[in-house]
Amino acid sequence: RYQRCPQCDTLFSLPSVKSSQSAYCPRCNAKVYHGRDWSLTRLAAMAIAMLLLMPVAFSEPLVRIYLLGTRIDANLFQGIWQMTSQGDPLTAAMVLFCAVGAPATLVASIAYLYFGNILGMNLRPVLLMLDKLKEWVMLDIYLVAIGVACIKVREFAFIQPGVGLVAFIALVVLSLLTLIHLNVEQLWARFYPQRPPRSWGPQLRVCLGCHFTGVPDNRGRCPRCHVPLRARRRHSLQKSWAALIGSLIFLLPANLLPISILYVNGSRQEDTILSGILSLASSNVAVAAVVFIASILVPFIKVIVLISLLVSIHFKCEKGLKTRITLLRFITWIG
Numbered sequence: 354r355y356q357r358c359p360q361c362d363t364l365f366s367l368p369s370v371k372s373s374q375s376a377y378c379p380r381c382n383a384k385v386y387h388g389r390d391w392s393l394t395r396l397a398a399m400a401i402a403m404l405l406l407m408p409v410a411f412s413e414p415l416v417r418i419y420l421l422g423t424r425i426d427a428n429l430f431q432g433i434w435q436m437t438s439q440g441d442p443l444t445a446a447m448v449l450f451c452a453v454g455a456p457a458t459l460v461a462s463i464a465y466l467y468f469g470n471i472l473g474m475n476l477r478p479v480l481l482m483l484d485k486l487k488e489w490v491m492l493d494i495y496l497v498a499i500g501v502a503c504i505k506v507r508e509f510a511f512i513q514p515g516v517g518l519v520a521f522i523a524l525v526v527l528s529l530l531t532l533i534h535l536n537v538e539q540l541w542a543r544f545y546p547q548r549p550p551r552s553w554g555p556q557l558r559v560c561l562g563c564h565f566t567g568v569p570d571n572r573g574r575c576p577r578c579h580v581p582l583r584a585r586r587r588h589s590l591q592k593s594w595a596a597l598i599g600s601l602i603f604l605l606p607a608n609l610l611p612i613s614i615l616y617v618n619g620s621r622q623e624d625t626i627l628s629g630i631l632s633l634a635s636s637n638v639a640v641a642a643v644v645f646i647a648s649i650l651v652p653f654i655k656v657i658v659l660i661s662l663l664v665s666i667h668f669k670c671e672k673g674l675k676t677r678i679t680l681l682r683f684i685t686w687i688g
Contacts, residue, residue: 354549357559357566358383360678364557381678385564391534393467399531400463403456406524411453414515415499418506428517429453451491456528459490466540476544477578481562484537492525497643504636509617538564547577558582590666597659604652655684
């Protein structure tokens, strides 16, 4: 059968691939077929386990803070409400979506696929959403934030882990395993099997939604997922430049202005990202290293690599294509 690479658009003949094997593009070495991973039944079992953990992880205390003889039970919902009441509703909404909404949507989507397949429902919208939902499930990021907050607060208060923290850590592990083994392309092939093209033709296009290679239907859509088939994403370079320029504008203020403000005994303590990392390093080097890599090293690497990639495209540099595609995959993996 014939297959187009979704990254370099090369059309090539793909031999028979077993369910446990993977296939790569002969030109840019992109993975065009991923071997079968967990079945839908196993994913549904993971979703049920996550669903049982969520009430405990979200409502029970993650940590108990003893401050001036007062015990404060801090749970996730209480933290979101505190953010809202103290004038940060946008931050609270983002935390609510990334730590509660996106994981709950992931569980609901897997359940919808499991029961929707039995009931013969339309599964296309959920499959398209699942591929984009992965990046928004940030339970692990919230766990790191809890660690950073505890290190900073324990300088003037006694902190004790709560019952909800154990459930939350278990929820993080289950969500990571689910996202690692969730093979959306295999689910497309299972629920909506399509006969692959057997003859070469310039009209064959690869769908950027489900990665199926085929001929557009009468409305110019993918025959499998009904996403419009285009040769490339519209205005991709312009959007990339706009996002890159925006990130450059915010990069210096984000690193130079205070990222957190603590009021202790009437005194105000401001921390930039770098000063916060230095204070964390005196208490916990591992957490400080994670914050340094995620907050300083990775953004600067991404900006430098993207500038070099976009400049090379602008000036139509043909040398070093494999190196540049490797760099692009590297920063995508970091993201």
